[in-house]
Amino acid sequence: MSEYKELIKQFDKIRSYVRDFYVYGFKTREDFQEKSGRTYDNHRRRMESWFSDYIRTDQSGHKKSVFLTLDSSRMAVNPLYQAWKSKTFTDNDISLRFLLSDLLADSRPRSLEDIADEIQETYRRLFDTQTIRRKLAFLEKEGLVARKKEGKQYLYSGIPAIPRTHPDLFPALWLCVSFFQGVAPFGFIGSAILDFWNKKNEYFRFRSDYLIHTLEDEILLSLLHAMEQKCRIRITVKSTKSRHICIRAVTPLKILTSAQTGRRYLCARLESTRRLSTFRLDSIQDVEFLNPEENYGTYLKDFENNFPHVWGVSFGSPQRRQLETVTMEICLEEPEEIYILNRLEREGRGGAIRRLEPGVYEYTRLCTDAAEFLFWAKSFTGRIRSFSCTNPAVEKRFLDDMKLMAAYYLH
Amino acid sequence: MTATKNQDFSLFSELYTCYYQVVARILEEAARHPLTRRRIEELVREYGYDESALALIPRLIQGDWPFLEKTSSDTYISLLRNPLFPQPLTRLQKSWLKALMSDSRFRLFFTDKELALLEELLSGIPPLYRTFDFCLFDQYGDHDPFSSVMYREHMRTILAAVRGRHILSVSYLSRKENILTHNWLPCRLEYGQRDGKFRLYAMSIRKDGKKRMDVLNVARILSVKDTGHICPISPDVDPLLDHALCKEPLVLEITTERNALERAMLHFSCYQKQVERLKDSNTYRCTIYYDKHWETELLIQVLSFGPVVKVLGPEAFLKQIKERVKRQSLLASL
Numbered sequence: 236m237s238e239y240k241e242l243i244k245q246f247d248k249i250r251s252y253v254r255d256f257y258v259y260g261f262k263t264r265e266d267f268q269e270k271s272g273r274t275y276d277n278h279r280r281r282m283e284s285w286f287s288d289y290i291r292t293d294q295s296g297h298k299k300s301v302f303l304t305l306d307s308s309r310m311a312v313n314p315l316y317q318a319w320k321s322k323t324f325t326d327n328d329i330s331l332r333f334l335l336s337d338l339l340a341d342s343r344p345r346s347l348e349d350i351a352d353e354i355q356e357t358y359r360r361l362f363d364t365q366t367i368r369r370k371l372a373f374l375e376k377e378g379l380v381a382r383k384k385e386g387k388q389y390l391y392s393g394i395p396a397i398p399r400t401h402p403d404l405f406p407a408l409w410l411c412v413s414f415f416q417g418v419a420p421f422g423f424i425g426s427a428i429l430d431f432w433n434k435k436n437e438y439f440r441f442r443s444d445y446l447i448h449t450l451e452d453e454i455l456l457s458l459l460h461a462m463e464q465k466c467r468i469r470i471t472v473k474s475t476k477s478r479h480i481c482i483r484a485v486t487p488l489k490i491l492t493s494a495q496t497g498r499r500y501l502c503a504r505l506e507s508t509r510r511l512s513t514f515r516l517d518s519i520q521d522v523e524f525l526n527p528e529e530n531y532g533t534y535l536k537d538f539e540n541n542f543p544h545v546w547g548v549s550f551g552s553p554q555r556r557q558l559e560t561v562t563m564e565i566c567l568e569e570p571e572e573i574y575i576l577n578r579l580e581r582e583g584r585g586g587a588i589r590r591l592e593p594g595v596y597e598y599t600r601l602c603t604d605a606a607e608f609l610f611w612a613k614s615f616t617g618r619i620r621s622f623s624c625t626n627p628a629v630e631k632r633f634l635d636d637m638k639l640m641a642a643y644y645l646h
Numbered sequence: 647m648t649a650t651k652n653q654d655f656s657l658f659s660e661l662y663t664c665y666y667q668v669v670a671r672i673l674e675e676a677a678r679h680p681l682t683r684r685r686i687e688e689l690v691r692e693y694g695y696d697e698s699a700l701a702l703i704p705r706l707i708q709g710d711w712p713f714l715e716k717t718s719s720d721t722y723i724s725l726l727r728n729p730l731f732p733q734p735l736t737r738l739q740k741s742w743l744k745a746l747m748s749d750s751r752f753r754l755f756f757t758d759k760e761l762a763l764l765e766e767l768l769s770g771i772p773p774l775y776r777t778f779d780f781c782l783f784d785q786y787g788d789h790d791p792f793s794s795v796m797y798r799e800h801m802r803t804i805l806a807a808v809r810g811r812h813i814l815s816v817s818y819l820s821r822k823e824n825i826l827t828h829n830w831l832p833c834r835l836e837y838g839q840r841d842g843k844f845r846l847y848a849m850s851i852r853k854d855g856k857k858r859m860d861v862l863n864v865a866r867i868l869s870v871k872d873t874g875h876i877c878p879i880s881p882d883v884d885p886l887l888d889h890a891l892c893k894e895p896l897v898l899e900i901t902t903e904r905n906a907l908e909r910a911m912l913h914f915s916c917y918q919k920q921v922e923r924l925k926d927s928n929t930y931r932c933t934i935y936y937d938k939h940w941e942t943e944l945l946i947q948v949l950s951f952g953p954v955v956k957v958l959g960p961e962a963f964l965k966q967i968k969e970r971v972k973r974q975s976l977l978a979s980l
Contacts, residue, residue: 324660378737433731442838617970639953
């Protein structure tokens with residue numbers, strides 16, 4: 236049995252555990268059915284080590300549940316970025332990383348043999364040239380070392396840091412990175428830049444920053460590459476509800492991000508149905524590239540034509556070809572409650588608003604799937620004079636929900 | 647993960663590992679003065695994970711990693727000759743910076759001259775991603791005017807003042823459409839993805855010396871001017887904000903019907919919360935600690951869930967919910 240280590244080899248091993256701890260926060264050892272209890276113990280121990288400032292443990296009877304408790308508006312940096320900074324390495328990896336950086340800091344070009352000799356003289360450590368060559372190749376690929384040919388040999392030199400070569404860009408660039416590490420895709424890269432500069436985010440906080448999305452960044456990068464290359468892909472999707480796994484061939488077109496929940500979705504043309512479909516990024520386990528799609532432009536155009544009618548992420552079921560119409564009549568006191576009208580305008584995603592009479596406004600929108608509309612509609616509870624939908628099931632669901640709420644709160 | 651074509655970048659790499667940064671900080675300090683083992687342990691605890699000392703200390707002290715040399719007085723000095731910081735950026739990091747340049751908020755941080763410098767610096771670097779591949783489909787329609795010249799100027803003045811603790815004279819359009827002019831010490835900028843707005847947390851000091859943290863929408867600032875006065879100390883913002891947390895948290899009961907539990911946990915995941923399963927049932931109790939300033943927003947979010955999320959308390963919040971449900975019931979009966 237291998238010894239417990241704080242660091243890990245592969246990110247996707249930890250992805251689902253961190254997500255579950257963060258989102259649900261209450262699962263006990265018995266709740267993790269998929270792997271052995273020992274696996275749970277190791278991952279739990281890692282969570283408690285990586286996120287120690289934010290871990291709470293609750294004893295419920297004899298059970299012990301572990302959860303993360305976070306208020307994103309107080310966080311300078313997403314604590315889940317710690318998961319990205321947990322890759323294992325060998326003794327040679329870290330030794331050469333620091334020794335080569337130190338040796339090449341003067342930017343003077345050196346041959347491999349010179350480097351090997353100087354490491355031995357200066358740091359009194361012997362590495363064989365093959366090991367050093369491999370490390371230099373790795374660092375060159377990562378952009379940390381420059382290589383040029385001179386005669387028959389290659390010469391290697393260090394690359395100076397941006398704060399030294401471009402001091403005029405600071406502090407602006409530091410402030411910029413401090414902000415975007417909290418809002419841009421792949422924000423943990425910005426956090427790593429701050430680490431490299433020995434700087435912190437001191438001035439920015441993020442309201443409603445949904446910290447969990449960082450866990451999908453490996454999948455996201457693959458999808459974006461496929462989109463850039465206009466390639467078909469095969470995705471392995473594991474349902475978040477049923478845990479059922481399926482494999483789908485799709486043409487990826489867009490990444491849809493929710494500002495309300497932080498969830499990200501792949502919008503793609505599904506080959507089996509020849510329709511647009513969406514997949515939650517946290518359900519995608521793997522991405523395999525296939526050949527380029529010659530009709531990519533056409534499919535993207537199809538998305539652009541249809542998306543304005545989508546309320547959230549659903550393009551509707553294949554059985555329903557017609558757009559659905561939702562209409563609400565909203566009551567408000569004018570002028571004191573004009574902010575309700577402002578809500579309809581700014582949150583209404585392009586729906587039509589007209590004043591029916593003083594204090595009553597009608598909101599109408601066409602949708603591919605009106606069921607998605609209900610969540611927003613119910614936020615106006617207390618003001619909805621009427622609600623109708625061309626999809627009777629949606630209308631019934633709204634009315635039933637209002638009755639259930641009345642039954643619970645008023646009786 | 648299956649190998650993919652043309653995917654040059656490794657997101658998960660030892661180059662970004664926490665341990666490397668911990669070691670860098672230790673060596674940085676060990677270059678300035680000798681470190682005791684205790685000090686090395688303190689640095690590991692401060693910058694590493696909880697159990698990092700177990701892995702790091704033996705390797706540093708015993709020489710597995712050739713960075714430290716033990717001196718005669720049982721302290722350690724660094725063998726490295728050059729400063730550890732700042733470190734050069736990897737191609738991945740530069741590529742991320744390049745991608746940011748097409749974000750509409752990027753220009754808020756730079757003068758035109760600085761932007762030109764950056765363009766040149768990153769000219770050979772391909773962007774990590776294209777902004778137009780993303781669609782933020784449910785952001786509110788009235789986000790801040792990031793491309794406005796005035797907005798950009800205000801942001802730069804605010805950022806400089808936050809850093810230098812300069813007191814600003816601000817003319818501000820309040821929610822009630824009154825123009826207020828007041829002096830504030832800007833402390834922190836908060837960005838909300840949901841509405842695409844920056845909010846400035848600024849401290850107002852009254853004549854009696856009492857401090858109050860005000861929240862200003864940056865887009866509603868009409869003018870801002872540096873008064874030239876500097877506050878001698880940086881205010882500690884969080885204790886002032888703690889004051890705004892409700893004494894009684896919101897307590898919800900959530901079922902698993904319609905996937906309500908998962909949806910609610912994602913929707914409320916930005917709030918500090920505790921969740922427990924109620925015994926022998928598929929119902930969960932969720933306790934949310936929230937800032938009173940955002941109570942109405944939270945109320946609306948809770949209403950959006952309908953009957954699958956029930957409010958148990960506190961009394962004042964429950965009363966508001968009941969009022970709305972009652973009004974809705976009356977409207978339905980008309």
